[in-house]
Amino acid sequence: MSDEKPLQSFANIDLFADFALVKVNSKIFPLSIVVSAAYDLMDKGYFVIDGDPEKEMIVEVRLQDSNSQTSLLELAKEFNNQLINYAFYEIQSARTKGVREVITRAALFGQPEDVEMAESFDTDNRSSCEVCDTTENGDNCESSTINDGIDVDEIVDSFDFDDPEGIAIPWDEKYGKSSGE
Amino acid sequence: MLHRTFKDNTVVVTFKDSVYPFELVVEVLNEFKESCWVAIYGEDQTNFKVYIEPKDSSANVEIAYGEFFNYLLGLMRAADIK
Structure with a gap:
């Protein structure tokens, strides 16, 4: 130089x-x-x-x-x-890499006990319907299905949310027509 | 093995296959960088030299040298290195 x-x-x-x-x-x-x-x-x-x-x-x-x-x-x-x-x-x-990963997974997928489920969630094999409103066939993506047979709603329902204040209950369920209002 | 050279209120410590892990040496120097000019140079992470010079020229480098190894000792004990 x-x-x-x-x-x-x-x-x-x-x-x-x-x-x-x-x-x-x-x-x-x-x-x-x-x-x-x-x-x-x-x-x-x-x-x-x-x-x-x-x-x-x-x-x-x-x-x-x-x-x-x-x-x-x-x-x-x-x-x-x-x-x-x-x-x-x-x-x-x-x-601190391991700690950061656990915290990120817990934040994205729920409680720490749900981390195992998060780890089993294969991000590489997501279907196209997860990122857009329609599937490759042009159908609407109402069912939110990932990887044939795994329902997003099932995954969400399986999470054990800790909700002592009851703030996770949707407005419709809490104050909707069924509640008499 | 360690070798040290004092010159003009600076010290160069040569680490050659020593008991001190490179990561802990970096951690100590990171603490020292506020009060001293520090540098690591050499061949690789097992054979390297550490340069320490107090930023305040009235400070004694021999104290910095002693504190450096004491700090290293504390980190090694905390890391449970056997």
Whole structure:
């Protein structure tokens, strides 16, 4: 990227007069983390990612405003700090992945005990009637049938809703003609 | 194995097939990044170097070095690493 000799070199930073080069091994920080770190600092500097994303990447760092109080060296160091920041974020995301999935399933499909049913719900084999008002044959999708024989209403009825306030009862059932009003 | 080099109020710690997991080192440095300039570089997640430099030049890097390993110890105990 540059044939000049650096003015100063330490850790993974080579400092030149107008720019700094930060070497990042992709076995330590993958490209996604490098991109996130650079994106986070793009209001302070310019970042050019070079090198091999499978081996070693070299990030060229330049100050946006040469009169700013932040020095080029500080910006390069801040980039290193951001690499740690996003690496930790990815580690935490991997650790909490299972919990997030359980919470999402519970939110979408009902109570935690219904999660087993949610897992058995094959999202890849949904019929077209689930996403549109008509089936492939042009018939109306009144019965809300998924995958031949499984009725959406049956699935919903099988959920054990906890409704102590009675707010899940439809208005028609509660105040409709049958109730005498 | 660990190797450390102190220079100009900075320290570089070399981790080579050490007992410390890479993920926990990242977690400690994430806590240190508020008060220190930190970096991880090297070959891979078992052979790497950690750079620590206090942002406040009057702070002693040897204290940061000691706190770094104590924090790491705490995380290892919490993670129940045997």
